[in-house]
Structures are given as structure tokens and as C-alpha cells.
Amino acid sequence: MPATLRNLLLSPNIFSFSFTFLLSINSLFFSCCFSIDEQGQALLTWKNGLNSSTDVLRSWNPSDPSPCNWFGVHCNPNGEIVQISLRSVDLQGPLPSNFQSLNSLKSLILPSANLTGTIPKEFGEYRELALIDLSGNSITGEIPEEICRLSKLQSLSLNTNFLEGEIPSNIGNLSSLVYLTLYDNQLSGEIPKSIGELTKLEVFRAGGNQNLKGELPWEIGNCTNLVMIGLAETSISGSLPLSIGMLKRIQTIAIYTALLSGPIPQEIGNCSELQNLYLYQNSISGPIPRGIGELAKLRSLLLWQNSFVGTIPSEIGACSELTVIDLSENLLSGSIPGSFGNLLKLRELQLSVNQLSGFIPSEITNCTALNHLEVDNNDISGEIPVLIGNLKSLTLLFAWQNKLTGSIPESLSNCENLQALDLSYNHLSGSIPKQIFGLKNLTKVLLLSNELSGFIPPDIGNCTNLYRFRLNDNRLAGTIPSEIGNLKSLNFLDMSNNHIIGGIPPSISGCQNLEFLDLHSNGLISSVPDTLPISLQLVDVSDNMLTGPLTPYIGSLVELTKLNLGKNRFSGTIPAEILSCSKLQLLDLGNNGFSGEIPKELGQLPALEISLNLSCNQLTGEIQASSLALASWGSLISLITSSLGI
Incomplete structure (x- = not known):
């Protein structure tokens, strides 16, 4: 071995040189192949914990110097991640708990991403977050109190998951919060009073949590920027607080299918921006407040299935923007206000199952946009307004189970969009006007249990869309018109308990979809034809001749x-x-x-x-x-x- 080489190998500096050389090579290798910054490393760590079988995150390449061009990642000009948005992708895994290095992250948007597990307490460390959307996943556990440290948070969407437990008592610490949606989870407990500290809050939706209970706190009135309250399908109980009148900007109150009781406070009339009042299916009692008439922007008034008493306030007629009124299934009495005739935009008026009396006001025929008029199951008397034909948009008229008298107005034939007509269980008399059978859209005509007389008009054959036709328990005479066979869609035909004579027309074979045929207790003669529709499931022709x-x-x-x-x-x-x-x-x-x-x-x-x-x-x-x-x-x-x- 040459002396120079031997001296070099025996030199103590050779080991220092070799180690330094290896470190340089190693550093060079990793800087070439794994040069991603700390932000990217955090994202890759989270990605590695996911079980997604899709390639949605294939652009998340560890060899990139920055994650700013990765799918779903958005950066500011300084290269700092400000938003992660992965909507409706199949991530299959837990939420990130290691994003502390994302110091500028403002928006974390992960809806409908098949995420599971709990919300990490570490979310409370993502101090710059202004928007969190985790809706539509399978997240379980409780909402961590730590999330309420995010003083810059403006929007928190946790709806449509499997979250349990109570709404954090310190929710009021989210002083910047504008939008809070917690609906369709399994939350329980009461709404914390601290919610009143959210003075910027505009939308609060926590419906669909059946175990959410207690009263709507008085402090809700301090949320003076509220535009919407949604607490439907919960166990919220007690009366609406008087402070509800402090919500000058509120547009929608939706607390239906809950356990509310007591009266609606008169202060509701102070909610001058209110457009939609949905309080149906509760146990609210007392009269409907006259202050509702102050709500000039009100469009929908749905108070059905409660325990309201007293009369319908005539002041409601001043709510000129109303399109839907449903006060059915209450204990209301008195007459239908004539002032309803001022509601020219009204499309639906539903007053069924009350104790209303008096007449159907003729003014109602001014409501030419009306398509649903339901006043059945009351004690209404008098005649059907002659001008009912003015309601050319009417598709449904239910006035059954009342005390109506007089004849069926011929003007009904002007209601060219009419699909369903039920005037059963009244005291209507006279003949059935043939003109109504010119209504091509009719599918249901129910006139049973009246005092109608005369013949069944052959014009019945024009109602080719008729599905259900009941004339039983009247005083009709004459024969069954052969034109009945034109009703190809007819499924249910009941003419029983009248004075009909003649035979069953062979043309009935044309009723190819007929399943129910009841002609009992008449004066029919001759034999049963060989042409009955084979679709029949019930045939009753008893008590004839x-x-x-x-x-x-x-x-x-x-x-x-x-x-x-x-x-x-x-x-x-x-x-x-x-x-x-x-x-x-x-x-x-x-x-x-x-x-x-x-x-x-x-x-x-x-x-x-x-x-x-x-x-x-x-x-x-x-x-x-x-x-x-x-x-x-x-x-x-x-x-x-x-x-x-x-």
C-alpha cells in the first residue's frame, strides 16, 4: 500500500470528513424528494389517516415545495393556507387535529365528505378560523367547549351529523358568530342563555334534535340581528318569550312540531320584517294576537294543529303580502273575516277542523290567486258564494262537513283549474250543474250525503281525468249515463243510496281502472252485465231489483x-x-x-x-x-x- 494512502486512511480527520459528506448527501436527497413545507406536512399527515379509496387527493404530492396548488387548498399571496375546501368528496376518516401550523387558516369546508369520529378539541387552537362547515357527515360525540375559543368564527355549520350532548354553555364566547346551524343531530339539554351574547347572530337553526328541550330563553331577544330561528321537531316547550318582539330584523320563526304552549305574545307584532311564522303542531293556546295584522311583510302564517280559541282577527286582512294561511285543527270560532278579501296574493286558505260559523264571505272571491280553499269540518252555513267562479286559479275546494244550503253554483265551471271538489255532508239541494263536468282537470268530485236531486248529467263523460266520484246518500234519480264509460281513469265510483233506476250500463267496461263500485240501495233492474272491469276489487249492488x-x-x-x-x-x-x-x-x-x-x-x-x-x-x-x-x-x-x- 502506498504510504500516502496509508497515511490518509490512518488520519483521524478521515472519519470527520466521511460523516460530513454523508450528511450532505442525505440532506440533498431529502431536500430533492421531500421538500414540502410544514403546512403541507400537516395536510399529508391528515391524509395518511384517511381511508379514502378515491384519487381525489392525488394532487397532494409530498415532492411539491408548497401545497398551494393542491386540490381543495387555497393560499394567500404569502403562500399561507387560508382555506381548505373539500365538498362532497369521499374522505372516509377523522377530522384533522394537527392543523396548528396552519396559522392563517380561515375556512375549513368539509361538508358531505364521509367524515367520522369526533370533533377534536384541538379545533379550539385554530384561532384564525372564521368559517367551519362539517355538515352532512357522520360525526359523533359532543361539541367540544374548546371550539368556543374561536373569537373570529363567523359561521359554524355542524348540521346533519350524529352529534350528542348539549350545546356548549359558553357558546356566547363566539362573539363574531353570524351563522349557526346544528339541526338534524341528536343534541339534548336546553338552549344556553349565553346565546343572547351572540349579538351578531343572524341565523340559528337547531331543529331536528328531538331531545333539545326547555324554553326558548328570554335572552334570545338580545340577538337583535337574527333573521331566522329554526327549532322545528324538537322538545322546546313553554311560551314564546315576550322578548321575541325585540327581534326587529327577524324574517322566519320556525318552531313547528314542538311542545310550545301558552299564548303567542302580542309583541310579535313588533317583528316588522317577519315573513314566515311557522308554529304549527304545538299546544299553543289563547287567541291569535291581533298584532299579527301589523306584520306588513308576512307571507306565510302556519298555525295549524294547536289549541287557539276565539275568533280569527280581522286585522290579518291588512297583511297584504300573505300567500298562505293555515289555521286548521284549532278551536277557533266566529266567522271567516270578510277582510280576507283584501289578500290579493293569497294562494292557500286552510281553516278546516275548527268551530267556525257564519257564511263563506263573498269577499273571498276577490282573492283571484287562490288555489286552495279548505273550510271543511266547521259549522258554516248559508250558500256557496255565487261568484266562486272568479277564483280561476282554484285547484282544490273542500267545504265538506258543514251546514251549507242552497245549490251548487254553476259558476264553478269557470274554475278551469279545479282538480278536487268536496262538498259532502252538507244540506245542498237542487241538481248537479252539468257545467262543472266541463272541467277537464277534475280528478275528485265528492258530493255525498247531501239533498241533491235530479239526474246525473251525461256530461260526466267529459271528465276524462276523474279518479274518484261519490254521489252516495242523496236523492238522485234517473239512470246511470252510458257516458260513464269514457272515464278511463276512474278508480272509485259510489252512487249508493239514491233513487237511480235502469240497468248498469255495459259501457262501464270502459272504466279500465275501476276498483270500487258501490251502487247499493237504488232501484236498479235488469242483470249484471258481462262487461264489468276486471280491475274491480269491491262490488256492492245489494238492495236493488x-x-x-x-x-x-x-x-x-x-x-x-x-x-x-x-x-x-x-x-x-x-x-x-x-x-x-x-x-x-x-x-x-x-x-x-x-x-x-x-x-x-x-x-x-x-x-x-x-x-x-x-x-x-x-x-x-x-x-x-x-x-x-x-x-x-x-x-x-x-x-x-x-x-x-x-
């Missing part, structure tokens, strides 16, 4: 569950084809003139469990009782013995 043998065609009605031919004048044998009606639950052939032998297999109908009546005929033979589906063979015997002479 139908004659002739029962057509074997009856076996084609394989969907039948109930067949009542009792109290007629049928003769001949019971056709064996009836055994094809395997879904029959009720069969009544009693009080006729059937003769011959009872089909032995009649008791084998598998669904026959309600009733079998063969009594008062001239039948012979026996039924195979061993397979009878009826619950009580004894009761069956009592029904058929008279036909067998036992």
Missing part, C-alpha cells in the same frame, strides 16, 4: 275481495266460475232466488274470512267446512241455515 242468473263472467274478476249481491232478485244457480275469485274475503248472495246445489268448493276460497251469506235462497247441498277460512263456523251456519231448510 236486479234479476236474471249470475253471469259466469263473474269468475273473470280475479281481483275481487268483496262481492255483495244481497237483497235482489237473482235466480238460477251459483256459477262454479266464482271459485276463480280466490281473493274473496266477503261474499253475500243472501235474500235472492238462487237455487240448485251450493258449489262444494265454495268453502275452499282461501281468503274468505269476513262473511259468507247464502241465506234466504232455495239452495241445497253442503259446504266443505273443513277448509273454510272463516274464523267462526258457527256464525256461518247461522247465515246459511235458512237456505237449506234446517
Whole structure:
């Protein structure tokens, strides 16, 4: 070995040189391949904890000098991350707890990202955050109190998760908060009084938390910038605080399907910007405050299913922007205010199930934008306004279960958009105006239990969209018009308990979707046609004067569950084809003139469990009782013995 080389290797400086050289190489290698800054390292650490199978974060490359060009990452001109926005991506994993190095992070937007686990307490260290959106994930646990340290936070969206526990008592520390959504979680406890310290708050939504209870705190009135309160489908109870009147900017109060009680405070009239008042499905009592008439911008007034008493304030007629009024299912009395005729933008007026009396005010016909008018289940008397035809936008008119008199106005035919008409259970008289059957959009006409007379107009055939037609329990006469066969969509036809004569028109075969046919207690004659729609599930033509043998065609009605031919004048044998009606639950052939032998297999109908009546005929033979589906063979015997002479 040359001396110079030996001296070099034996020199103590060689080890120092080698170590320095290796460090330089190592530093050079890592600076080339892993040069990402501290911010990027924090993001990569979080990414490594995710279980996402997608490539949504493929741009998060550790060899980049900065994360500013990564998907979902936004930086300021200084290269500092100010926003992370990953909306509707499948991240599958926990929330980040290591973002302390992101000193300028202002927005953390991670909605609908399939995030799980709890909200880390470390969120309270992200001091620059102004916006947090974690909505629509599967986050569990409680809202950490530490998050209330974020004095710059303006928007906090935690809705639609599985959060539990109470709203942090120190929520009032979020002094910059404008937007707070906690709805559709599993939160419990009461709304903290400190919420009144959020003087900048504009939106507070915590509905859909069924265990959120207690009263709406009086302090809510200090949130004078509130535009919306949403506490629907909670257990919020007690009365609305008088301080509600301090909310001069409030536009929507939505506390429906809750446990509110007591009266609505008169101070509600001070909420001059209020547009939507949704307090339905509570236990609110007392009168509707007249101060509501001061709400010039009110559009929707939904107070249904409460315990309101007294009269409907006429002052509501001054709320000229109203489009929807629903006061149904209360204990309201008195008459419908004529001032409602001033509500020219009104589209829906629902006053059903109250104790209203008096007349339907003629002024209501001024509301030409009205499409729903529901006043059923009251004690309203008098006549239907003659000018009802002015309501050309009307699609639904329900006035059933009242004490209305007079005739059905012909002017209804001007309501060219009318789809559903129910005037049942009144004292209406006169004939059915043929003009209303020119309404092409009619799907339901229910006029049962009145005192209507005259004939059924053949114009009925023009209502080709008619689905449900009930005229039962009136005094109608004449025949069933053959034009009934034009009603291809008809599903339910009830003309029972009238004075209708003639036969069942063969054209009824055109009612291809008919499932329910009830013509009992009339004066029908002739035989049952061979053209009944095979879609029928119920046929009741009992208590008529139908004659002739029962057509074997009856076996084609394989969907039948109930067949009542009792109290007629049928003769001949019971056709064996009836055994094809395997879904029959009720069969009544009693009080006729059937003769011959009872089909032995009649008791084998598998669904026959309600009733079998063969009594008062001239039948012979026996039924195979061993397979009878009826619950009580004894009761069956009592029904058929008279036909067998036992």
C-alpha cells in the first residue's frame, strides 16, 4: 500500500470528513424528494389517516415545495393556507387535529365528505378560523367547549351529523358568530342563555334534535340581528318569550312540531320584517294576537294543529303580502273575516277542523290567486258564494262537513283549474250543474250525503281525468249515463243510496281502472252485465231489483275481495266460475232466488274470512267446512241455515 494512502486512511480527520459528506448527501436527497413545507406536512399527515379509496387527493404530492396548488387548498399571496375546501368528496376518516401550523387558516369546508369520529378539541387552537362547515357527515360525540375559543368564527355549520350532548354553555364566547346551524343531530339539554351574547347572530337553526328541550330563553331577544330561528321537531316547550318582539330584523320563526304552549305574545307584532311564522303542531293556546295584522311583510302564517280559541282577527286582512294561511285543527270560532278579501296574493286558505260559523264571505272571491280553499269540518252555513267562479286559479275546494244550503253554483265551471271538489255532508239541494263536468282537470268530485236531486248529467263523460266520484246518500234519480264509460281513469265510483233506476250500463267496461263500485240501495233492474272491469276489487249492488242468473263472467274478476249481491232478485244457480275469485274475503248472495246445489268448493276460497251469506235462497247441498277460512263456523251456519231448510 502506498504510504500516502496509508497515511490518509490512518488520519483521524478521515472519519470527520466521511460523516460530513454523508450528511450532505442525505440532506440533498431529502431536500430533492421531500421538500414540502410544514403546512403541507400537516395536510399529508391528515391524509395518511384517511381511508379514502378515491384519487381525489392525488394532487397532494409530498415532492411539491408548497401545497398551494393542491386540490381543495387555497393560499394567500404569502403562500399561507387560508382555506381548505373539500365538498362532497369521499374522505372516509377523522377530522384533522394537527392543523396548528396552519396559522392563517380561515375556512375549513368539509361538508358531505364521509367524515367520522369526533370533533377534536384541538379545533379550539385554530384561532384564525372564521368559517367551519362539517355538515352532512357522520360525526359523533359532543361539541367540544374548546371550539368556543374561536373569537373570529363567523359561521359554524355542524348540521346533519350524529352529534350528542348539549350545546356548549359558553357558546356566547363566539362573539363574531353570524351563522349557526346544528339541526338534524341528536343534541339534548336546553338552549344556553349565553346565546343572547351572540349579538351578531343572524341565523340559528337547531331543529331536528328531538331531545333539545326547555324554553326558548328570554335572552334570545338580545340577538337583535337574527333573521331566522329554526327549532322545528324538537322538545322546546313553554311560551314564546315576550322578548321575541325585540327581534326587529327577524324574517322566519320556525318552531313547528314542538311542545310550545301558552299564548303567542302580542309583541310579535313588533317583528316588522317577519315573513314566515311557522308554529304549527304545538299546544299553543289563547287567541291569535291581533298584532299579527301589523306584520306588513308576512307571507306565510302556519298555525295549524294547536289549541287557539276565539275568533280569527280581522286585522290579518291588512297583511297584504300573505300567500298562505293555515289555521286548521284549532278551536277557533266566529266567522271567516270578510277582510280576507283584501289578500290579493293569497294562494292557500286552510281553516278546516275548527268551530267556525257564519257564511263563506263573498269577499273571498276577490282573492283571484287562490288555489286552495279548505273550510271543511266547521259549522258554516248559508250558500256557496255565487261568484266562486272568479277564483280561476282554484285547484282544490273542500267545504265538506258543514251546514251549507242552497245549490251548487254553476259558476264553478269557470274554475278551469279545479282538480278536487268536496262538498259532502252538507244540506245542498237542487241538481248537479252539468257545467262543472266541463272541467277537464277534475280528478275528485265528492258530493255525498247531501239533498241533491235530479239526474246525473251525461256530461260526466267529459271528465276524462276523474279518479274518484261519490254521489252516495242523496236523492238522485234517473239512470246511470252510458257516458260513464269514457272515464278511463276512474278508480272509485259510489252512487249508493239514491233513487237511480235502469240497468248498469255495459259501457262501464270502459272504466279500465275501476276498483270500487258501490251502487247499493237504488232501484236498479235488469242483470249484471258481462262487461264489468276486471280491475274491480269491491262490488256492492245489494238492495236493488236486479234479476236474471249470475253471469259466469263473474269468475273473470280475479281481483275481487268483496262481492255483495244481497237483497235482489237473482235466480238460477251459483256459477262454479266464482271459485276463480280466490281473493274473496266477503261474499253475500243472501235474500235472492238462487237455487240448485251450493258449489262444494265454495268453502275452499282461501281468503274468505269476513262473511259468507247464502241465506234466504232455495239452495241445497253442503259446504266443505273443513277448509273454510272463516274464523267462526258457527256464525256461518247461522247465515246459511235458512237456505237449506234446517
